[in-house]
Amino acid sequence: xxxxxxxxxxxxxxxxxxxxxxxxxxxxxxxxxxxxxxxxxxxxxxxxxxxxxxxxxxxxxxxxxxxxxxxxxxxxxxxxxxxxxxxxxxxxxxxxxxxxxxxxxxxxxxxxxxxxxxxxxxxxxxxxxxxxxxxxxxxxxxxxxxxxxxxxxxxxxxxxxxxxxxxxxxxxxxxxxxxxxxxxxxxxxxxxxxxxxxxxxxxxxxxxxxxxxxxxxxxxxxxxxxxxxxxxxxxxxxxxxxxxxxxxxxxxxxxxxxxxxxxxxxxxxxxxxxxxxxxxxxxxxxxxxxxxxxxxxxxxxxxx
Amino acid sequence: xxxxxxxxxxxxxxxxxxxxxxxxxxxxxxxxxxxxxxxxxxxxxxxxxxxxxxxxxxxxxxxxxxxxxxxxxxxxxxxxxxxxxxxxxxxxxxxxxxxxxxxxxxxxxxxxxxxxxxxxxxxxxxxxxxxxxxxxxxxxxxxxxxxxxxxxxxxxxxxxxxxxxxxxxxxxxxxxxxxxxxxxxxxxxxxxxxxxxxxxxxxxxxxxxxxxxxxxxxxxxxxxxxxxxxxxxxxxxxxxxxxxxxxxxxxxxxxxx
Ligand SMILES: Cc1cc2nc3c(=O)[nH]c(=O)nc-3n(C[C@H](O)[C@H](O)[C@H](O)COP(=O)(O)OP(=O)(O)OC[C@H]3O[C@@H](n4cnc5c(N)ncnc54)[C@H](O)[C@@H]3O)c2cc1C
Numbered sequence: 001x002x003x004x005x006x007x008x009x010x011x012x013x014x015x016x017x018x019x020x021x022x023x024x025x026x027x028x029x030x031x032x033x034x035x036x037x038x039x040x041x042x043x044x045x046x047x048x049x050x051x052x053x054x055x056x057x058x059x060x061x062x063x064x065x066x067x068x069x070x071x072x073x074x075x076x077x078x079x080x081x082x083x084x085x086x087x088x089x090x091x092x093x094x095x096x097x098x099x100x101x102x103x104x105x106x107x108x109x110x111x112x113x114x115x116x117x118x119x120x121x122x123x124x125x126x127x128x129x130x131x132x133x134x135x136x137x138x139x140x141x142x143x144x145x146x147x148x149x150x151x152x153x154x155x156x157x158x159x160x161x162x163x164x165x166x167x168x169x170x171x172x173x174x175x176x177x178x179x180x181x182x183x184x185x186x187x188x189x190x191x192x193x194x195x196x197x198x199x200x201x202x203x204x205x206x207x208x209x210x211x212x213x214x215x216x217x218x219x220x221x222x223x224x225x226x227x228x229x230x231x232x233x234x235x236x237x238x239x240x241x242x243x244x245x246x247x248x249x250x251x252x253x254x255x256x257x258x259x260x261x262x263x264x265x266x267x268x269x270x271x272x273x274x275x276x277x278x279x280x281x282x283x284x285x286x287x288x289x290x291x292x293x294x295x296x297x298x299x300x301x302x303x304x
Numbered sequence: 305x306x307x308x309x310x311x312x313x314x315x316x317x318x319x320x321x322x323x324x325x326x327x328x329x330x331x332x333x334x335x336x337x338x339x340x341x342x343x344x345x346x347x348x349x350x351x352x353x354x355x356x357x358x359x360x361x362x363x364x365x366x367x368x369x370x371x372x373x374x375x376x377x378x379x380x381x382x383x384x385x386x387x388x389x390x391x392x393x394x395x396x397x398x399x400x401x402x403x404x405x406x407x408x409x410x411x412x413x414x415x416x417x418x419x420x421x422x423x424x425x426x427x428x429x430x431x432x433x434x435x436x437x438x439x440x441x442x443x444x445x446x447x448x449x450x451x452x453x454x455x456x457x458x459x460x461x462x463x464x465x466x467x468x469x470x471x472x473x474x475x476x477x478x479x480x481x482x483x484x485x486x487x488x489x490x491x492x493x494x495x496x497x498x499x500x501x502x503x504x505x506x507x508x509x510x511x512x513x514x515x516x517x518x519x520x521x522x523x524x525x526x527x528x529x530x531x532x533x534x535x536x537x538x539x540x541x542x543x544x545x546x547x548x549x550x551x552x553x554x555x556x557x558x559x560x561x
Contacts, residue, residue, distance in 0.1 A: 010469075061463075088447075088471075091424075091432075092447045092463075094432070095431075095436045096439050096445075099401075099440060104521045105401065105430070105520070107430040107431055121429065121526065122317060122321055122426070122427050123429075125317070126526055126528055127527060127529050129523070129526075132520060132522075133519070134520050137520075168476070169473055170474045172473065172474065174465075174471055174472070175471075188559065213560075221485060226489075238464055239468060245558060268535075274318055277318075280537070281529070281531070281532065282535075283535045285535055285536045285549065285552055286536070287545050288537060288539045289545055290542070294542045294545055301546055301550055
């Protein structure tokens, strides 16, 4: 089997997903080639052929041009599988390739099982095993699902691609995340509030528990989207990555994007009314309870 | 302007899911249904654009069984003008490409200036349908938007990237945009608007009339993930639970020292 791996670069830097792509190819025992719209000064540690287009010419974010470049290489390499990271770059580009190639698309693969692909469904409460019915298919990989155990090595054999910037979308550059008012990444204790707190007034009890434990409070995304607290408190892929000694998740279901930000915590306590909540997968202890009852009692006992 | 917003009805994710008798999808019995969260942002943005421009006709489209009409009524109560229900009891067996083909076949001769979809659905989570519809119709597509503005025929948006960085993008209409969580604050339908929505047009079209493409993937099985975590699960009275938890924190962590 032959696979074409599509690496990602942002703001001139190669992203770490490149290593996960090549590890995935190894998992399949497949021959691979890689394509990158990036820069010669930031090449992946990869031992195969690397098709490289200069992001300064092609545009770092320019789906129509990237699609065209990939289709050229697909015609040359004839892969059965095209693999991208399931990232804001990958999930934007993959369906464009699938339509152009009449290919099946399978999103957010977490595992390969007997030649078929496993993907999460319903906030990871269920998993489906899927097979493409087309000769060529496009897949995206969940971040972290195919992390190699060892640092990748190798020097690519670079083949340059020409690219002219055109396309139907204009890219006007990046806007950095708001400067963080609170640096949760250094906190030793974090108590986080999820949508399960129900209303903004209940954030106070989360803050009180954080204070009683001598820590900071954090939040899942819906709490930030609803503007109950500021973005610098958000834990997860589009917020902060934390690794405290104790992480208390109150009313947080445990979506993959939240877990990605807190799974390095040393000890995880989850408080949730749903015994099957996916947070249970990473929690050392899951207390099945209404946080509105349990959190104030915990705070009171700690303050005594 | 002619606007289209595509929505999906999904189960509440706090539900207890059971696999159906085929073993390929979840059992739809005993579930509470709601509008896919991402689509609430799409509907809200479309309604805001209609309010901004005044002269707009906003259609909401949903594929599924009779049951999905309930969710469509919410979109009508939020401000959509008319509903198109693509009647399909089999929609859960269609993969994202087959679903996208239905939408594209419906939309191709309607002259929509702007199509809104959610970034992804909460159940399948594929993030494919919106982009595929755009590709099938030959429209530019801006995905993962957390900011949206429309001026002189051009859509200006910010795409959300990992780590909270944003990418600034724009494109000319006709176009399609996919909406990410937090794009706006979806409104709650008011009672008068819920009453008004009951009188709005809700047209049903059998899916077969729109000649859907075949799915390109085959589901072999569905199952809950194997429990790897193996963490301790505690249940009981809150006061007792609190005692137990403090004991555990004292023994297993250094934070209470
Ligand atoms: C591209 C992308 C990026 C994202 N980035 C992030 C990110 O950085 N961070 C993030 O958090 N999310 C992120 N998300 C969103 C993520 O997918 C989830 O939607 C989100 O994490 C859900 O937050 P939640 O767990 O608080 O809410 P829900 O999933 O709604 O869960 C609420 C939980 O509260 C429990 N509950 C309800 N009432 C009570 C009660 N009284 N007592 C105790 N428990 C209760 C419920 O059982 C449920 O488990 C992102 C999504 C996408 C697509």
